[in-house]
Amino acid sequence: GENVEQHPSTLSVQEGDSAVIKCTYSDSASNYFPWYKQELGKRPQLIIDIRSNVGEKKDQRIAVTLNKTAKHFSLHITETQPEDSAVYFCAAIRQTGANNLFFGTGTRLTVIP
């Protein structure tokens, strides 16, 4: 099965700085890579995703990059704000229409005002 590794496990940045979270996956057949954000006491919510036929995707202050050859993908958050503080999970899946996400272990991001 798929194995997703995520680094770092914790990350602290000053407000306004950028944050980068990196993930690697093992199954070369995986072709859909979502990122979920989980605020304290709340449910995980999808914030951005990327498919294997795309190298980069942006949505305002967040972006995701994918390197299929190296089997890694990254989340980039620019101009961080205190409300970005949360746990971020990367995931990978073979997009067969199934809903069985393989998640990384999470990164706790703290944005210091």
Next chain:
Amino acid sequence: KAGVTQTPRYLIKTRGQQVTLSCSPISGHRSVSWYQQTPGQGLQFLFEYFSETQRNKGNFPGRFSGRQFSNSRSEMNVSTLELGDSALYLCASSFTGSTEAFFGQGTRLTVV
């Protein structure tokens, strides 16, 4: 429309007992997946149901089982509870053909 609803929100059980958790997906969603969330292991996939059939299964022992009803509501059962089963259990539903998963608030299970 209403989101994914999980009941109960909190549960305390004794080692050796069994427990049943419930998940009602978003209306129209036929896929329901279950995940176990623990501080050390993150989110781990348990199983997925689609149209009352188990479509995928994660690497969990047979004590963990589930089912899905014709209205897409799903239940998860854990038998012979162990202390290590203490976790937040999340279910997620998705629309047919979509991979975006919508999560419920979870059921926090504590085994004592």
